[in-house]
Amino acid sequence: MAHPAQIRIPATYMRGGTSKGVFFRLQDLPASCQQPGAARDRLFLRVIGSPDPYAAHIDGMGGATSSTSKCVILSKSSVPDHDVDYLYGQVAIDKPFVDWSGNCGNLSTAAGAFALHAGLVDPARIPDNGVCVVRIWQANIRKTIIAHVPVSQGQVQESGDFELDGVTFPAAEIVLDFLDPSDDEGEGAAMFPTGNLVDELEVPGVGKLQATLITAGIPTVFVNAADIGYTGTELREQINTDPAALQRFEAIRVAGALRMGLIKTPEEAATRQHTPKIAFVAPPASYSASSGKTIAAADIDLLVRALSMGKLHHAMMGTCAVAIGTAAAIPGTLVNLAAGGGARDAVRFGHPSGTLRVGAAACLLDGSWTVSKASMSRSARILMEGWVRVPGDTC
Structure with a gap:
């Protein structure tokens, strides 16, 4: 019985803060996955290796924890005064389910760095040396995140002496500013949906x-x-x-x-x-x-x-x-x-x-x-880049 060959999709495996995920440029995804829907969800599940009743993700890029079962899509921003749109999918481990209801703050760090790596930021805005301010539109929650990404010789500086508890090795510090971070959903559409502090x-x-x-x-x-x-x-x-x-x-x-x-x-x-x-x-x-x-x-x-x-x-x-x-x-x-x-x-x-x-x-x-x-410091670096492969009938 014939089976379809695997397809390969350009991808980058990155650590951001205390999380890891598979990063894609929107334009590199198969055509059926460039819009939200079942095809995209099937792709991300197969990339990560879910659902996995063994809870090991042996046949995928996931790490069988919520911190390592993540996929990210970036594209040039559709929103004025922003550089990139960043969309995040949290992939369930034991269920055929991708949750798009929120952001990953840790991978927001890697989103800023990946935007530069992937050529999604106007070169005129990238200094030869210093800090590049990457203006990110977080598409899941429709909020702005500013990533202050260190740059050396026009490239993202990944090595450094910033230490982050939960990450084994030091790296370069990336400062994140989450602007107006209160979500806009729920009955009250306010920071405290019930109107009460407690x-x-x-x-x-x-x-x-x-x-x-x-x-x-x-x-x-x-x-x-x-x-x-x-x-x-x-x-x-x-x-x-x-x-x-x-x-x-x-x-x-x-x-x-x-x-x-x-x-x-x-x-x-x-x-x-x-x-x-x-x-x-x-x-x-x-x-x-x-x-x-x-x-x-x-x-x-x-x-x-x-x-x-x-x-x-x-x-x-x-x-x-x-x-x-x-x-x-x-x-x-x-x-x-x-x-x-x-x-x-x-x-x-x-x-x-x-x-x-x-x-x-x-x-x-x-x-x-x-x-x-709200502001905090994290770090990020590329772990591997190239192509991720999935069976040809995935999407």
């Missing part, structure tokens, strides 16, 4: 919980670690090997999504796995990070652990870091209270792999909180 959620099987529901960076449900039996110092293994715990977290996430107006029924949560995120916070405490490094309570403002695609993240999602920084800047949120309360324009939090600092400029305007910008 809500009471009734969670089936869990009970009543205080929660901060925020849509900055990415829709996120924050709860107190102590209220669900944790300290905030937990590492991945303590959560991800406990099916009952993961089920409780999903119940909290679904309750938050309903209250935020992101879904109308609990069943819809299965088609929206990427958002909202669920995170738990606690006051600072000393702990050993996953690398064995000691994180001292005196060196952080609070503890945060967050789940992505149903599992505790090994470090921190970049978009969730934006939510953390924004909520920390607003007195009265659970994040702000865990950090000691009061006004602040930056916060350093402890996560499973170490620490991260994020800044946010928030203000109260006409009775509503707004945030003009």
